[in-house]
Amino acid sequence: MRRLAILAAGALWLGTPAFAAADENNDLNLIPGAAATESSAAAVVAAAAATAHGKFYLEDAITDSSQRSGLVVPYPAPPIANWQNRTSLDALDTWNLGADLSATLSNRLNLLEENDFNIVSRQTVRNDFREGYLTWEPLARNYLDAGRINVRNGVALGFNPTDFFKTRTAVGQASLDPSVTREDRLGTVMLHDQAIWDSGSASIAFAPKFYSSTPITDSSRLGIDPLFDRTNSADRLLATFGYDIADLSPQALVYHEGNETKFGLNLSHPVGQSVIAYAEASTGKQRDLIADAIAYGKKTAVLPSSAPILPSTDPVARFRSDLAAGVSWTPVAKFTVNAEYHFHQAGLSGRDWQNWFATGAAHAGVPAITKELWYVRGYANAEQEPLTRQEAFFRADWTDAFVTDLELTAITFVDLYDGSTLSQLTAQYYLSDAWTIGGYLSANLGGERSERGSFPQAASATLQIDRYF
Amino acid sequence: MNRAVIAFGSIAFVGLFVSLAQAQAPASSDDNLTAQQIVTAADQVRNPGKPFRLTSTLTEYIGGQAKDQVVLVIYVREDQTTKAYSNLVRYAAPPRDAGKLVLLSASNLWFYDPSSKASVRLSPQQRLTGQASDGDVLTVNYSRDYTATLVGRETLQDAERKNCDCWHLDLKAATPDAVYNRVEYWVERGTYRSVKAKFYADSGRLLKIAYFDKNQDLLGGVRPTETILIDAVDSNLVTTIASSDYRFQEIPDAWFQRDYLPRLKDE
Numbered sequence: 001m002r003r004l005a006i007l008a009a010g011a012l013w014l015g016t017p018a019f020a021a022a023d024e025n026n027d028l029n030l031i032p033g034a035a036a037t038e039s040s041a042a043a044v045v046a047a048a049a050a051t052a053h054g055k056f057y058l059e060d061a062i063t064d065s066s067q068r069s070g071l072v073v074p075y076p077a078p079p080i081a082n083w084q085n086r087t088s089l090d091a092l093d094t095w096n097l098g099a100d101l102s103a104t105l106s107n108r109l110n111l112l113e114e115n116d117f118n119i120v121s122r123q124t125v126r127n128d129f130r131e132g133y134l135t136w137e138p139l140a141r142n143y144l145d146a147g148r149i150n151v152r153n154g155v156a157l158g159f160n161p162t163d164f165f166k167t168r169t170a171v172g173q174a175s176l177d178p179s180v181t182r183e184d185r186l187g188t189v190m191l192h193d194q195a196i197w198d199s200g201s202a203s204i205a206f207a208p209k210f211y212s213s214t215p216i217t218d219s220s221r222l223g224i225d226p227l228f229d230r231t232n233s234a235d236r237l238l239a240t241f242g243y244d245i246a247d248l249s250p251q252a253l254v255y256h257e258g259n260e261t262k263f264g265l266n267l268s269h270p271v272g273q274s275v276i277a278y279a280e281a282s283t284g285k286q287r288d289l290i291a292d293a294i295a296y297g298k299k300t301a302v303l304p305s306s307a308p309i310l311p312s313t314d315p316v317a318r319f320r321s322d323l324a325a326g327v328s329w330t331p332v333a334k335f336t337v338n339a340e341y342h343f344h345q346a347g348l349s350g351r352d353w354q355n356w357f358a359t360g361a362a363h364a365g366v367p368a369i370t371k372e373l374w375y376v377r378g379y380a381n382a383e384q385e386p387l388t389r390q391e392a393f394f395r396a397d398w399t400d401a402f403v404t405d406l407e408l409t410a411i412t413f414v415d416l417y418d419g420s421t422l423s424q425l426t427a428q429y430y431l432s433d434a435w436t437i438g439g440y441l442s443a444n445l446g447g448e449r450s451e452r453g454s455f456p457q458a459a460s461a462t463l464q465i466d467r468y469f
Numbered sequence: 470m471n472r473a474v475i476a477f478g479s480i481a482f483v484g485l486f487v488s489l490a491q492a493q494a495p496a497s498s499d500d501n502l503t504a505q506q507i508v509t510a511a512d513q514v515r516n517p518g519k520p521f522r523l524t525s526t527l528t529e530y531i532g533g534q535a536k537d538q539v540v541l542v543i544y545v546r547e548d549q550t551t552k553a554y555s556n557l558v559r560y561a562a563p564p565r566d567a568g569k570l571v572l573l574s575a576s577n578l579w580f581y582d583p584s585s586k587a588s589v590r591l592s593p594q595q596r597l598t599g600q601a602s603d604g605d606v607l608t609v610n611y612s613r614d615y616t617a618t619l620v621g622r623e624t625l626q627d628a629e630r631k632n633c634d635c636w637h638l639d640l641k642a643a644t645p646d647a648v649y650n651r652v653e654y655w656v657e658r659g660t661y662r663s664v665k666a667k668f669y670a671d672s673g674r675l676l677k678i679a680y681f682d683k684n685q686d687l688l689g690g691v692r693p694t695e696t697i698l699i700d701a702v703d704s705n706l707v708t709t710i711a712s713s714d715y716r717f718q719e720i721p722d723a724w725f726q727r728d729y730l731p732r733l734k735d736e
Contacts, residue, residue, distance in 0.1 A: 182585040201728040274594035433563035468564035
């Protein structure tokens with residue numbers, strides 16, 4: 001070895017290169033023959049793909065569910081469907097109409113079959129008109145958007161206190177994973193103005209009231225209804241401001257609806273090489289969830305005006321806060337874990353839960369009471385806010401798990417009062433660039449007097465296949 | 470989400486050829502240059518001088534068979550003060566990932582999915598995941614982050630098995646920003662064409678082998694348009710990165726922040 005080094009040094013001194021170690025050139029044997037000849041083909045693929053626009057796919061998802069019987073608080077009619085098949089055509093695209101003008105459309109057309117309605121009914125066809133808006137850029141990086149727009153804020157995964165336009169926007173999805181359910185939610189009709197400069201941005205959005213409040217569920221409506229009443233039943237204003245300092249990516253928000261104003265903040269920061277810490281919070285005057293739900297039920301005539309607040313709670317609007325704080329940890333390549341703590345001060349406390357079950361059990365044979373109790377839970381779901389005051393959320397994602405192109409995801413929400421969980425395991429296999437097949441297993445687990453264990457749907461399984469174009 | 474995040478890691482090596490291989494012969498005789506001067510010279514000629522974009526096709530081979538293909542449109546800008554690269558990456562293919570975006574700007578790393586309108590902040594580790602990634606060199610200034618030693622002159626075969634008279638350089642990490650503990654780097658004398666690089670972990674384990682190929686006159690300099698990456702841990706895995714459609718483009722600083730991601734237009 002020393003002799004070789006001397007020879008190499010001598011060659012260098014003489015201006016003649018030494019031959020590299022044979023091992024260096026042996027590395028070339030590891031290159032597949034096809035790889036050496038495909039660059040021109042790759043350029044053709046690149047040219048075609050780079051000019052392609054939008055995202056279009058066809059999806060079919062069939063779900064089978066198992067229901068619990070003997071609930072402590074009976075679930076009101078109609079029961080949750082035992083099975084459903086959904087076939088969806090999904091489209092998202094933006095067209096440039098001029099140098100400074102563009103149009104965006106995001107829509108999903110669904111064909112539904114369920115055991116609880118006829119194959120041809122009002123519910124058979126459902127169209128989710130998510131977005132349709134024009135964007136004008138009169139000045140560089142100053143944007144004016146008008147139309148139905150999905151404005152989403154928040155850095156957390158399981159609960160977004162600063163996502164003020166999320167209420168009543170959810171439509172059907174096979175997955176319970178929040179990162180998936182957000183893919184199919186309705187936008188809000190608004191005017192939205194945004195300015196972006198070198199180190200920050202600011203925006204303001206105004207969503208006018210077009211309709212009075214409507215019931216959170218209404219099976220008599222046509223499935224092609226754009227549901228503007230869900231998203232535009234109040235005048236709403238949102239202002240955001242972001243300016244990066246201390247590598248925190250802060251975003252401050254002010255939201256105004258009716259006579260109440262909320263303030264929000266988003267922060268995130270890397271910790272070492274593998275962790276991102278993040279938090280988002282909001283605060284403002286509001287009623288607690290039970291009082292708010294009962295008031296909404298009365299306002300929309302779903303509940304009688306004489307309905308008492310059940311379970312009994314503080315009916316007064318006070319300053320209440322929400323928080324989602326967590327970390328994203330990538331300990332090894334292709335594997336990421338998220339852990340979050342959720343605090344929803346307006347949600348049900350441990351005592352509220354005890355009262356909910358005690359009231360329901362004592363009046364199990366009184367439909368008016370049980371309907372009202374379950375209405376509170378349905379309202380929280382429609383608002384896309386936690387039902388319980390404190391919960392934990394975990395998500396793990398493993399890409400290329402066991403084999404290439406298999407992605408496994410597990411999520412769980414844990415009620416911190418009773419330990420009950422809503423969990424889902426997802427497996428997705430990327431059959432090709434165009435085809436993906438996936439499966440979801442979900443379960444509500446817990447004691448009969450727990451949040452999740454009292455839910456009528458015990459478990460469900462979904463098989464889903466997607467064809468991308 | 471994660472699958473797309475992993476694919477973007479591959480662009481690290483797109484940057485690799487931008488950053489390591491865009492050397493041209495300096496004015497003075499290269500025999501008089503020290504190793505550090507060679508790296509510094511390479512850094513100085515690396516940047517075309519203006520922001521630019523390119524389109525890269527990443528093809529993954531497993532056991533010699535092409536498996537997955539990803540097409541990325543990449544916008545590149547060098548910070549004139551820090552000499553660090555910022556990148557904005559748009560997925561053009563496969564169709565399931567079309568429109569997704571990744572922002573890579575120092576520690577400001579974000580993934581954006583237009584379907585969910587969600588922006589997710591990424592850790593440096595997530596930036597490094599992926600078969601072709603294992604090293605982020607887009608934001609690396611080699612003369613700043615590595616200390617170079619000249620090992621010697623060697624005759625080495627390039628990707629087309631032609632003998633090249635090369636400088637063999639040994640780069641050792643000199644700052645915490647250096648992703649790899651050590652890089653071996655072969656540069657053809659005279660042309661300063663990058664030929665090969667080997668990347669090592671802190672443990673000394675060889676992680677990746679890169680060959681630079683298909684040199685073309687682009688953006689005012691001769692640059693390789695294809696990088697072949699061999700996974701040294703699992704040599705069944707090979708990724709090729711073929712790039713085309715290089716263009717100078719105005720890319721303001723304002724592009725490299727989370728809130729701009731939804732505003733990047735398809736072109």
